[in-house]
Amino acid sequence: MPVRDFLRTSSKLSPFQPRYEHLLLLVCVLGTVLPLGVDCNTSADNHQNNGTQKKSFPVLSFDYLHVRLPFEIALWILLASLMKLGFHLIPRLSNIVPESCLLIVVGLLVGGLIKVVGEAPPVLDSKVFFLCLLPPIILDAGYFLPIRAFSENTGTILMFAVIGTLWNSFFMGGMLYAVCQIPGTGLENVGLLPSLLFGSIISAVDPVAVLAVFEEIHINELLHILVFGESLLNDAVTVVLYHLFEEYAGVGSVTFMDVLLGVICFLVVSLGGVFMGILYGLIAAFTSRFTSHTRVIEPLFVFLYSYMAYLSAEVFHLSGIMALIACGVVMRPYVEANISHKSHTTIKYFMKMWSSVSETLIFIFLGVSTVAGPHQWNWIFVGCTLLFCLVSRVLGVIGLTSIINKFRIVKLTTKDQFIIAYGGLRGAIAFSLGFLLDKGHFPMRDMFLTAIITVIFFTVFVQGMTIRPLVELLAVKKKQETKRSINEEIHTQFLDHLLTGIEDVCGHYGHHHWKDKLSRFNKKYIKKCLIAGERSKEPQLIAFYHKMEMKQAIELVESGGIPKIPSAVSTVSMQNIKPKRALPQLSKGKEEEIRNILRSNLQRTRQRLRSYNRHTLMADPYEDAWNQMLIRRQKARQLEKRMTNYLTVPANHPDSPTMMRSRLSSDPQGYSLKLNSGNVPAIVVDPATPQSPESMKLLDESSKPGEEDQGIVMRAKLPESSRTDDNVFTPGEDSPKEQRLIRCLSDPGPPPEEEKDDEYQAFLN
Amino acid sequence: MGSRASTLLRDEEIEEIKKETGFSHSQITRLYSRFTSLDKGENGTLCREDFQRIPELAINPLGDRIINTFFPEGEDQVNFRGFMRTLAHFRPIDDHEKNKDPNVSEPLNSRNNKLLFAFRLYDLDKDDKISRDELLQVLRMMVGVNISDDQLGSIADRTIQEADQDGDSSISFTEFIKVLEKVDVEQKMSIRFLH
Numbered sequence: 001m002p003v004r005d006f007l008r009t010s011s012k013l014s015p016f017q018p019r020y021e022h023l024l025l026l027v028c029v030l031g032t033v034l035p036l037g038v039d040c041n042t043s044a045d046n047h048q049n050n051g052t053q054k055k056s057f058p059v060l061s062f063d064y065l066h067v068r069l070p071f072e073i074a075l076w077i078l079l080a081s082l083m084k085l086g087f088h089l090i091p092r093l094s095n096i097v098p099e100s101c102l103l104i105v106v107g108l109l110v111g112g113l114i115k116v117v118g119e120a121p122p123v124l125d126s127k128v129f130f131l132c133l134l135p136p137i138i139l140d141a142g143y144f145l146p147i148r149a150f151s152e153n154t155g156t157i158l159m160f161a162v163i164g165t166l167w168n169s170f171f172m173g174g175m176l177y178a179v180c181q182i183p184g185t186g187l188e189n190v191g192l193l194p195s196l197l198f199g200s201i202i203s204a205v206d207p208v209a210v211l212a213v214f215e216e217i218h219i220n221e222l223l224h225i226l227v228f229g230e231s232l233l234n235d236a237v238t239v240v241l242y243h244l245f246e247e248y249a250g251v252g253s254v255t256f257m258d259v260l261l262g263v264i265c266f267l268v269v270s271l272g273g274v275f276m277g278i279l280y281g282l283i284a285a286f287t288s289r290f291t292s293h294t295r296v297i298e299p300l301f302v303f304l305y306s307y308m309a310y311l312s313a314e315v316f317h318l319s320g321i322m323a324l325i326a327c328g329v330v331m332r333p334y335v336e337a338n339i340s341h342k343s344h345t346t347i348k349y350f351m352k353m354w355s356s357v358s359e360t361l362i363f364i365f366l367g368v369s370t371v372a373g374p375h376q377w378n379w380i381f382v383g384c385t386l387l388f389c390l391v392s393r394v395l396g397v398i399g400l401t402s403i404i405n406k407f408r409i410v411k412l413t414t415k416d417q418f419i420i421a422y423g424g425l426r427g428a429i430a431f432s433l434g435f436l437l438d439k440g441h442f443p444m445r446d447m448f449l450t451a452i453i454t455v456i457f458f459t460v461f462v463q464g465m466t467i468r469p470l471v472e473l474l475a476v477k478k479k480q481e482t483k484r485s486i487n488e489e490i491h492t493q494f495l496d497h498l499l500t501g502i503e504d505v506c507g508h509y510g511h512h513h514w515k516d517k518l519s520r521f522n523k524k525y526i527k528k529c530l531i532a533g534e535r536s537k538e539p540q541l542i543a544f545y546h547k548m549e550m551k552q553a554i555e556l557v558e559s560g561g562i563p564k565i566p567s568a569v570s571t572v573s574m575q576n577i578k579p580k581r582a583l584p585q586l587s588k589g590k591e592e593e594i595r596n597i598l599r600s601n602l603q604r605t606r607q608r609l610r611s612y613n614r615h616t617l618m619a620d621p622y623e624d625a626w627n628q629m630l631i632r633r634q635k636a637r638q639l640e641k642r643m644t645n646y647l648t649v650p651a652n653h654p655d656s657p658t659m660m661r662s663r664l665s666s667d668p669q670g671y672s673l674k675l676n677s678g679n680v681p682a683i684v685v686d687p688a689t690p691q692s693p694e695s696m697k698l699l700d701e702s703s704k705p706g707e708e709d710q711g712i713v714m715r716a717k718l719p720e721s722s723r724t725d726d727n728v729f730t731p732g733e734d735s736p737k738e739q740r741l742i743r744c745l746s747d748p749g750p751p752p753e754e755e756k757d758d759e760y761q762a763f764l765n
Numbered sequence: 766m767g768s769r770a771s772t773l774l775r776d777e778e779i780e781e782i783k784k785e786t787g788f789s790h791s792q793i794t795r796l797y798s799r800f801t802s803l804d805k806g807e808n809g810t811l812c813r814e815d816f817q818r819i820p821e822l823a824i825n826p827l828g829d830r831i832i833n834t835f836f837p838e839g840e841d842q843v844n845f846r847g848f849m850r851t852l853a854h855f856r857p858i859d860d861h862e863k864n865k866d867p868n869v870s871e872p873l874n875s876r877n878n879k880l881l882f883a884f885r886l887y888d889l890d891k892d893d894k895i896s897r898d899e900l901l902q903v904l905r906m907m908v909g910v911n912i913s914d915d916q917l918g919s920i921a922d923r924t925i926q927e928a929d930q931d932g933d934s935s936i937s938f939t940e941f942i943k944v945l946e947k948v949d950v951e952q953k954m955s956i957r958f959l960h
Contacts, residue, residue: 503832
């Protein structure tokens with residue numbers, strides 16, 4: 001059996017494969033090939049046994065057939081993921097060769113292996129590609145599209161996408177037709193329309209390939225968005241041209257009427273796709289408004305609505321890619337305001353995961369299809385295709401840039417143009433479109449496919465591998481790695497307003513004017529409908545600030561260290577910050593007491609643990625933090641009761657929910673004690689009281705949690721009410737008059753011993 | 766309309782403005798027609814009310830401050846040259862201007878001057894520092910009335926803490942420049958005046 005041969009050869013090879021990873025890869029590859037070789041044999045066995053005689057009850061049977069399809073799919077995905085793992089274990093390789101190249105090579109190997117086994121390798125089915133593999137990548141791109149950069153460069157991107165692709169198609173088609181007409185090449189049967197069709201297939205820049213390569217080179221945002229935006233938006237052009245030429249290639253001629261219809265079709269396809277996307281995006285945003293009770297399925301809505309947008313667009317032959325992008329872009333701000341933080345993380349990671357797997361599968365299948373597909377190699381055709389691809393791309397970019405630069409504020413330099421031209425990679429979309437061609441109408445389909453694959457290989461391998469050293473060589477600006485600071489956000493908004501104002505003074509309805517109008521419309525009408533509750537009124541700046549604080553809080557917890565507070569102000573805000581507490585020096589008796597307290601408390605903890613199931617998922621961090629804050633306020637109250645004589649405190653105000661939430665973020669006003677110049681809350685201690693140094697230090701310690709937890713606002717108590725034992729939290733009872741009550745000692749308070757115990761208790765709680 | 770505008774504006778004036786601000790001839794004429802359309806009193810100067818008549822400027826949070834930048838210190842009228850001088854800050858930077866002779870003074874639309882213009886909008890008391898109060902005022906204008914003072918205060922504190930390097934709890938011009946070094950000011954603070 002061929003399988004056994006493989007196993008023997010692998011064991012022979014293993015002494016020569018010192019690295020563990022290589023062995024792993026080999027085993028996995030074999031594991032993929034194995035079922036494909038075995039299944040035909042087992043199916044025959046099963047069939048035979050059923051008919052003839054009564055046999056003993058099968059204790060263990062082997063029935064591969066009925067799980068074959070999901071098994072193979074899972075196996076392919078597993079192979080793809082293991083490949084990805086493997087590449088990063090080999091350090092030097094991932095720096096030189098982009099992942100996409102390696103994946104294609106793996107695909108070639110796997111395809112070769114399958115062919116050697118004797119099976120027909122699976123080809124990248126266009127239906128699978130367009131319906132399953134492409135949408136996750138596009139959705140990922142659309143959802144995380146940098147809107148600001150995209151909207152500032154929309155004109156340029158559209159020029160490149162529409163006019164650039166048209167130029168490419170017609171130039172390629174025309175030149176190839178001219179070449180084919182040269183007698184003696186054997187290509188005379190390639191008519192004008194088929195060559196134009198071929199030109200339209202091959203000229204589209206592929207988003208998958210661009211993403212795969214550009215992600216690794218970390219180029220600056222402008223170039224990235226230009227090339228990437230172009231690859232996304234040229235889908236409409238490709239769809240129209242493809243269908244136009246395919247329709248009429250059979251007929252043999254295209255009239256002017258058809259061209260006109262084609263233009264109208266283009267407008268319908270692109271605008272219709274965008275409209276479909278916007279519609280679904282708004283519905284998704286509206287749905288997310290009501291998901292506060294079912295947080296678990298929030299991410300599902302995002303994915304489902306986007307996929308529906310794509311499919312609905314495909315139903316009408318509109319541009320599915322543009323629908324998907326529009327849906328993601330429209331949906332995102334509203335959905336993010338409505339969903340919980342955990343759902344947001346889920347969406348992000350699921351999208352990244354799916355798009356990553358899709359991309360890997362696409363490249364592997366490209367490799368496999370290369371081995372599988374019927375090929376017809378024609379040196380002249382393939383060579384000319386390659387040449388004209390490069391030439392038309394370069395000419396197109398140069399020509400368009402010279403027109404575009406007249407309208408741009410920041411001109412595109414020659415370096416930029418070079419990168420844009422060089423980054424025009426072709427990929428799997430071209431292959432799938434070529435694969436869809438009907439052999440009956442296009443007898444030269446195999447030749448086309450061969451040429452397409454060659455171009456794809458060339459762009460991905462040669463251009464993909466060399467673009468990184470070229471970027472280094474040309475010293476192209478790289479991406480800014482650091483996150484946006486609050487300063488940048490404030491000043492950028494400030495400048496936006498300033499520029500809008502100046503534009504109004506000039507009477508010039510430019511970019512800023514329309515952006516301002518749109519955001520005003522958004523704030524007034526749309527946000528009210530689509531965002532639940534209080535968040536609809538939250539200005540962008542505040543939302544940004546909250547996000548930033550939360551991120552910093554999470555980072556601090558992850559780094560686990562003492563929070564660095566340069567000026568004890570405004571840094572961390574969320575519930576899971578537990579600052580390091582320096583324990584005071586204890587006497588033996590105190591230690592024993594602490595142990596007793598700990599023991600009793602720990603026993604109580606067990607009863608308090610909740611069982612975790614998906615119906616009792618933890619609430620929103622805001623709500624969580626709020627609850628925690630309430631608990632802490634209670635404790636602080638208890639603590640404060642013991643320390644009423646020694647603290648200078650402001651009062652808390654009856655707050656609206658927004659302000660309550662804002663209080664979770666820093667609340668330095670709560671501690672703006674004018675006694676000190678610094679921002680450290682001062683503890684006014686009257687030296688006349690009989691206080692031991694021990695408890696004084698303890699006061700310092702105990703007060704620090706209050707300061708750093710930030711949610712605690714201690715309330716001053718009047719001496720008469722210091723004995724009241726209100727454990728119930730009543731937010732509204734403080735009057736604003738109790739603002740800056742500086743309390744000197746009038747009441748010596750309870751004896752120090754008792755006090756210290758309670759402090760320890762509160763401290764340890 | 767166009768011919769009427771250019772007869773009111775003498776050619777020498779156009780040349781002077783061109784040299785001072787760098788605008789082209791057609792841009793100057795176009796902006797002059799805008800100037801005259803705003804100038805309801807037809808006396809060749811604009812007053813504050815003329816600016817306030819622009820509807821969009823009224824709803825702009827920075828509207829008043831923008832209007833004030835047009836008027837030189839203590840005056841209530843601005844003529845066309847002053848108008849152009851302020852607008853010159855927003856002209857896109859030309860490539861050939863980047864390699865200018867260092868002896869010649871910086872053009873009005875250099876990056877430094879653009880930033881200085883923005884800085885002056887924050888710094889109302891002209892002490893070359895953006896204090897916490899000035900920052901708070903701007904934040905309050907941009908954010909609206911729903912947010913509490915405390916929260917704005919914490920944002921302001923955070924902002925100053927991030928930017929402040931010499932520890933004076935306010936943002937000086939150099940610190941302002943440093944904070945915005947990653948922002949593409951040349952593009953953000955430029956208006957594409959049509960040719």
